Amino acid sequence: MAVQVVCPDCQARLRLSEPPEAGMEIGCPRCGGSFTWSGERRVRSAEEDGTGRGRSSRDGAASGAATATRPKKKDKPRKIKLKKRKTNPALLWGAVGGGLVFVLVLAGLLYWFFSRKSVAQEMIAYLPAACDEISGINVGHLSRYPKFYEACEQVMTNYGFRKAMEAFAKVTGQKATDVVDYVVQGYGKQGGRTLEATVLRTKAEFDVGLLAKMPGAQKYTAEGVDYYTIQDPGLRYPGIRVFAPTNRLVVFTRGDMGEDVFRAMIQGHKGSEANTAFRRGGPLAQQTVRGTVWRFVLYDSGVIARMQPPPKRDGAAIGGTNDEDDLKREIAEILSGAKGYGIKASVGSRDVRGEWLVWYNDSEKAVQLRDKWRNLGWVRDDEQSPPRWWKALANKSGGGNTAPNVLKDNLSFRASSGVFIVRSAMEVKLLQNGIGSLVSTFTGEGSGGFMPPGMPGGGMPPGGIPPGGAGGPGGRRRRHLRTGSPQQRITTC
Structure with a gap:
């Protein structure tokens, strides 16, 4: 029993x-x-x-x-000894197999997440590889803030990339703001030839055959991809060509570049991704393209000149120091030994957060600069007045009389992967009236306002800030994200 x-x-x-x-x-x-x-x-x-x-x-x-x-x-x-119940072999192997599948799926998702290309990286792959100055605008994100975007549109009406957006949107039968989600432009030189291209990313897939409807379109084929020569919509590219590498991207480029450069572009530089500006830009490019609007400049090609400090003046002889020269000397000191710099502004519902990023070969220099600026008396002490050049800089940000204090209160310094980062912020309502200066900072256009990269607002001064700058070589027109009017462009020293 x-x-x-x-x-x-x-x-x-x-x-x-x-x-x-x-x-x-x-x-x-x-x-x-x-x-x-x-x-x-x-x-x-x-x-x-x-x-x-x-x-x-x-x-x-x-x-x-x-x-x-x-x-x-x-x-x-x-x-x-009591007998243990036997485990069903089918259930055991089912549990083991399910666990293995889960691990493989998780590993695949992690690999995809860390190896996937960002939208900006994908677009930069279709610029000429030798481009050393890249700009981008996340139009979709910017349009989430209607009042701010409206102010931006009023400034960008005559810009070349805006003309390209409108020309493409016209063949789709929609408005430019309803079609385009992101814009990236590049500038560089190779073998004495100028390299320029504009890449648009659409909000939804489109029929690539629509490019044949653009004014003056004549069809050709290279590397198995159809492209068209068209009438210039306002980019002022000679012999302009346009192609769609995917059903989300449209590329406008100069027609006077070498065929080898164009064929590499049309393939997205497959097999030579290491030569693209994004890969050459390393951590600088990776961190800069995360902004709503951004621009980064690389010095490795030798085309872009580093900024040289202006000579010191005799204060007694001229009745005082020159605040802008003092500011340029501060910037030139930071750029000394840099591989490149980037600027970005991230637009939010309440404020615009700006950053200036400077990339060095020696990561220790980034750390040293971070510590130096953090420990400056006027940075640490709220009661201590900042130098005159800071006030001159802040007053040109478009933020009004409160700008010097607002920018100082939000000022911070970081160092990451050899990149020295200056960060500040300003409320949207303060900056909205000076939106032209902000746009100028990222497009290279401007009416003379001087704002260093990374701070919300500010334009390019007469003679330019880095690259070029007072005392530096250069002499080329800044055509990056340019307007359609030659009179609206400025010359870099």
């Missing part, structure tokens, strides 16, 4: 095929321990356990006494 006993250690109910004899050793499969049956415990039958649960201890004692009268065996107590 099957019976049940209770383990004194873990209180587990153990099922035995027959009543145990006094002195028997019973092993518990639940806790792994064992105990010797004394004969003084209550033994339940299987039927009794189902209906008579919780009997009195008096009944148990009586039963135990009856069991104790049995003669004890002189041989070694026999140990009873």
Whole structure:
């Protein structure tokens, strides 16, 4: 008759095929321990356990006494081993297989997340590889803030990239703001030739055959991809060509570039991604393109000149120091030994957060600059007045009379992967009236306002800030994200 006993250690109910004899050793499969049956415990039958649960201890004692009268065996107590239930092999292998599939899927997702290209990186791949000055505007993100975007549109009406947006949108039968989600432009030189291109990314997929409807379109093919020569919509590219590498991208480029450059572009530089500006820009490019509007400049090609500090003047002779020259000297000192710099502004519902990023070969220099600027007296002490060049800079940001204090209150410094970062912010409502200066900072256009990269607002001064700058070589027109009017462009020293 099957019976049940209770383990004194873990209180587990153990099922035995027959009543145990006094002195028997019973092993518990639940806790792994064992105990010797004394004969003084209550033994339940299987039927009794189902209906008579919780009997009195008096009944148990009586039963135990009856069991104790049995003669004890002189041989070694026999140990009873309870059989464990067998695991279903199908369930076991199913669990193992499911766990393995989960691990593989998780690993695949992690690989995709860390290896996937950002939107900006994908677009930069279709610029000429030798471009050393890249700008971008996340139109879709900017349009989430209607009042701010409206102010931006008023400034950008005559810009070349805006003309390209409108020309493409026209063949789709929609408005430019309803079609285009992102714009990237590049500028550079190679072998004495100027390299320029504009890449548009659409909000939705489109029919690439629509390019044939653009004014003056004539169809050609290179590397298996159709492209068209068209009338210039306002980019002022000579012999302009346009192609659609995907059904989300449209590329406008100069037609006077070398065929090898164009064929590499039309393929997205497959097999030579390391030569693209994004890959050459390393951590500088990776961090800069995260802004709503951004621009980064690389010095490695030798085309872009580093800024040289202006000569010091005799303050007594001119009746005081020149604040703009002092500012240029500060910037030139930071740019000394740099591989390039970037600027970005991230637009939010309440404020615009700006950053100036400077990339060095020596990561220690970035850390040293961070510590130096953090410990400046006027940065640490709210009561201490900043230098005059700071006030001159802030007053040209478009933020009004409160700009010097607002920018100083939000000023911070960081260092990451050899990149020195200056960060500040300003409320949208303060900056909105000076939006022209902000646009000028990222497009290279401007009316003379001087704002260093990374601060919200500010334009390019006469003679330019880096690249070029006072005392530096250069002499080329700044055509980056340019307007359609030559009179609206400025010359870099």
